[in-house]
Amino acid sequence: MLRLGLCCKFEGEPIKFLTATALHTGRLAPGARARKLAGLCAANASALRASLEYCAAHGIGCFRVNSQVLPLATHPELGYDLKDLPGGRAIIADFEDCGALARKLGLRLTFHPDQFILLSSPNPAVTAASVKELDYQAQVAEWIGADVINIHGGGAYGDKAGALARGGRALKKLGRAVRSRLAFENDDRTYTPSDLLPFCREHKLPFVYDVHHHRCLPDGLGVEETTALALKTWGREPLFHLSSPKAGWRGSDPRPHHDYIDIKDVPACWRGLDLTVEVEAKAKELAIKKLRAQLGAKKWKF
DNA sequence: AGCGGTCAAGTTGAT
């Protein structure tokens, strides 16, 4: 059966994850700064709990956690270890409670680090910052029981094969908590499934198939064929991405996401698979609700 | 409460 995943936030629900700007946070005195950051982390643990409860109550089987769930945690000047903030141990316990709740409710949790996370960069400082960020997300993933940290191939730097080889070498810098969760996803600019599938097979990493990106940046592989190859990279329930183009497939740029999913964009070959599909639609849980209703209609038989 | 300027980070390609 398809398990639908909600990405990071809600459209109609009063569930909010808080963040902070570095400029403002950096102007606070140390004590006030620590209290402010601790307050944001605690509020986000509460928001995560509320998110899980909402998902379970509305047939949403997966939730993607925002990279800023611990705001500024890896910032070069303002970064911190949650256990060192006031009440930090109790906040960690709150996140662990979220993990227990997710397990109880049968919810899958994932992370999708930002575009700045680049293992293929020729700049060692960029790679080092990326490893630090991945370590942080893996730490939270351990607390809450998330099983995927999904990133893109990054830039090509004029030599895709060379960049991927550099990415492969950077994998050795990753700890077990990251390595056991890491997955690679095709993007709509640079790295296609044809580029990443061999890389994933070589390094025994799962491939997150984004069919929308694939349609924006095709590579000669068909959706059906790519689906079959992607499934094989997963030793557990696979994770795919789905969206529809904001202005339609005939619009000037198909990449921006629509508020909702057009049922015609759901690959027919995904029917009947045991699969998590993260729904990247601006209307968030409302889009999932609509998609679920359409998938439940007889003619789709999902 | 609402408005507008501003916000850590990298890379690409359209304009």
Next chain:
DNA sequence: ATCAACTTGACCGCT
């Protein structure tokens, strides 16, 4: 050169 896009517009000072 600037800007939007990328998993997500939200934060914050001001009125």
